Amino acid sequence: MTTTATSLIVTTSPLQRRRNRGRGYKAFRAIMLVLVALTFLAPVVWMVLSSFKTNVDIYNSEAAFIFTPTLKNYDTVFGQADYVQYIWNSFFVAAVATLLSLLLAVPAAYSMSRFVMKKSAVLVLLARVIPGVSLLVPWYFVFSNLRIVGTYTPLVLSHMFVSLPLILYIMMSFFDSLPEELEEQAQVDGLTPIGAFLRITLPLSVPGIATASILSFIFSWNNFMFALVLSGASTKTLPVAIFDFVGYASIDWGGLMAAAVVVTIPIMVIALFTQKYIVSGLTAGATKG
């Protein structure tokens, strides 16, 4: 799997050209790189620091970096609020939505790639473009008449609506880059076209599918607007649960930051381990021109 993956990964330029590059440039580049890394990292560090502060320390500018860390906020998150349940909800919805989207989108992407179905692809990608606000009330209306509101089903369906076009887009460009000769050879050997797709193409697509799944999972995990309206008491997902810390007569900044950390950390850990897949997925099709 790793060997096939490498072909997909954007590798850095193979040529190492060092001439004409003075020390001055190197130092400048190093400083710039550190600055860039700091800019992107600092706010996240600040969020994590704040999650270990009491509200008085958060209000106190002298306690910006030196303070007595407290686990109280995490205690609030996991003790009072039902966060374990929310984590499970987020995970379940994201996983099922991703799985079902894969089942629908991978064959469709294959067909659209091989038969060059431009117009059909545009129809599915329309889903990416439509403003989410216009979907909320009609969907709720339908789902409530089907009597499935408050269950996982409307959440999964709405998240699939985000995941499916994403997977389709990534997998189409993946299949575009996969040579057809192998399938043709397999058909000469007696496989049906669908058999060739299942037996030959699909195993070769594992890296692409991995990429698409991870991204779909992340986008589903992060989704807020659909979950806000379509989730019920027992199906509330993490991004919606964050707002629990904004009460009617007080904001619990510490708890809020701890909740934000709890939402963000799992996804960041996933990102760390699957970095290469994510990059290839985000950049899918970008270099085709």
Add this chain to the structure above:
Amino acid sequence: MSTTTGTRVRTQTSFSLWANRHRKWVLAAPAMVFVALLIAFPLGWTLYLSLTDASGSIRAPHDFIGLENYFDVLSDTDRFWPAVGRTAFFTVGAMVVEMILGMLIALLLWRPFRGQGLVRIIILLPLVATPVAVGMMWRLIFEPTIGFANQFLSWFGIPAQPWLAGEATALPTLMFVDIWQWTPMVVLILLAGLTSLSDEPDEAARVDGANAWQRFWHVTFPLVMPTFITAVLLRGIDALKTFDILYATKGKGGGSFHEVETLNVYAYGLSFDYQKYGESSTVLVIFFLMIIGCIWLLTIRRKKSSL
């Protein structure tokens, strides 16, 4: 083998024959039907509501009023056109900065160096972070009296800024957040484009004595242009539709002067704050057409540039 197995195989085969003959649609149709089902009703509903005076409750009786909403909305210089302006300002402004910064950072990361993996991981963090959590995080950082942003400025003797709370500073502050979160995406896309380039044109230009800027502007940049346009397209659609961070930081209405009210926020407020479903639908339809228009323009541009 018994005959029953034989029959089963035969029926499978005839199904298999049928499926293979129509595989184009057998494989593509389920996904398309799913998306069509989820889109068709809301789209039709929104179009219908945009032609009515529905308000208060959707179930309440409402009248068909033709294009009146469209005339009202398009002649509304109080909320609608400023919202269009803000949407354009936000999208174009954030995108220009993201493209320039993204290009610079991509160039910085292009050639290998020690610690490249680490830097790549770090710039991936904002990209995957949950937007609502990011909004909350920046809300605390930009809090005028207790936030870290003003504390940071005070180290350099710069007076405190109102950030999200100021009429003039709120939208630029949110653009900054958008830039923070999405520049990495542009970096990654451009990096992919850059690394796929062959080194020969660059070398040739170097032999001809071109300096770094000339080589970039006349050789590298035109070559990554298609990738660049793709990045603009992908980023542009999402920037136009930005909602989560606006909602998490400023809420409905977009502030005291509607200073961050984009089309998406305006439509949301019309529906959920004012209960004017007809007008809200009209704004959404117009917004949708605008997005399609922008994409159409960009795709044309992309086709031209790749010729």
Add this chain to the structure above:
Amino acid sequence: MKHRSIKVVTAAVAVTVLTGGLLAGCTTAEGEEGGKQTLRVTLANHVWTDIVKDKISDFEADHEGVTVEVTQLGEDQLSDQYNVKLNAGTDEIDVMMYRPLQEGKLFAQNGYLADLSDYVTRDAAWDWNDFQEGPVEATTYEGSVVGVPIITEQQVLYYRTDVLEKLGIAVPKTLDELEAAAKQIKEQGEIAGYVGRTGVSAAVTQWSSFLFSEGGDFANKDYTKATLDTPAAKEAYELYGRLIGQYGPANVSTDMSWPDAAALFAQGQVAFYSDASSLYQNLALEENSTVWDKVGYAPFPAGPAGSVPYNVPSWALGINNDSNKKDLAFDFVEWLTSPELTLEVQEAGVPAARTSVWDNPAGTASFPPQLAEAIAIGAKTGVGYDRPRVISVAEAREIVGAPIVVAITGGDVDAAIKKAQADFQAFLDDEND
């Protein structure tokens, strides 16, 4: 070869069926058969909710087979959910916590709220007459009771005891004294004089007490004529603008709701702050405030029309008109608002809507004595609303609030008032159609 591909297909089908089954398994709503019932309750994030939530198991123990399912949300998310769900005619909500003054009229007009008139008179011991008159008026629509008020708020004046003592300033009893004191403190240069909400929509409620005390109102009695350009309203706009714009913190934000304004006071940056009584724990608890032991409380200062703060029901419980368990739902509401539980809630610092708990010394024991007194005075002299009593409250608040923000930033107040008056008149004409 073919067998392999068939296997793959079978596997794929199996996965689909399994996942589908899993979904279906989750889909089946909680069984209603066998006398088992689920009561779906939607509540806002509030201290009140935190207290009663822990006691719900008592209710479940008393009602065999009943499960209470609580959805808890922030106030904005709550109203978004109501807007989507009630619009679609859901029966997935039975009991709903709502803001009578913000959404009450709209919900009642749309027929979302069940008529509780017969229910409230059902049990004499529960005693509907014990509920305060102002709040009850706000939960009544066209003669029918549509909600039971649970939490009340009065506007009070918070001040820094140490600052006033140091400068020898007496606790202001009138708005003129308040302005003079704020001015004196600001000129002293150490801290700001006054702070209040500044966000266009958020400020309206906290400005309303200024408006009432100056002798003004949003509109005439039957809401046919806007009265935002009367001399009283003009003076209220300008006074509020001067207090915050001139005697408030430097570079004051025009987007503050209570969290930001209360934070300024809690950090010791300002001497006077006027807002709802329900916020006192943000200022007076050691874990939230650096000045927690230096907070004083006073009734809202008097203007030409006397001290006329708002005294409003901020939250009430209603029953979804499409609920098919109205009887059980009201049992639950009745239980939540029983004299005993109400007393318990008020002892935890949440101002309640029952007269009896205010007359009971135990009911006010947990409040700082000065605050309890200020609330009691406010409840007597106050009016029962703090925002325009219209259907589309959100829109009305933005119109009414516009001149407040202009006054704070030192803009052309007269022009802003003129525009607000015209806009509000048009809004009323439209709504009265």
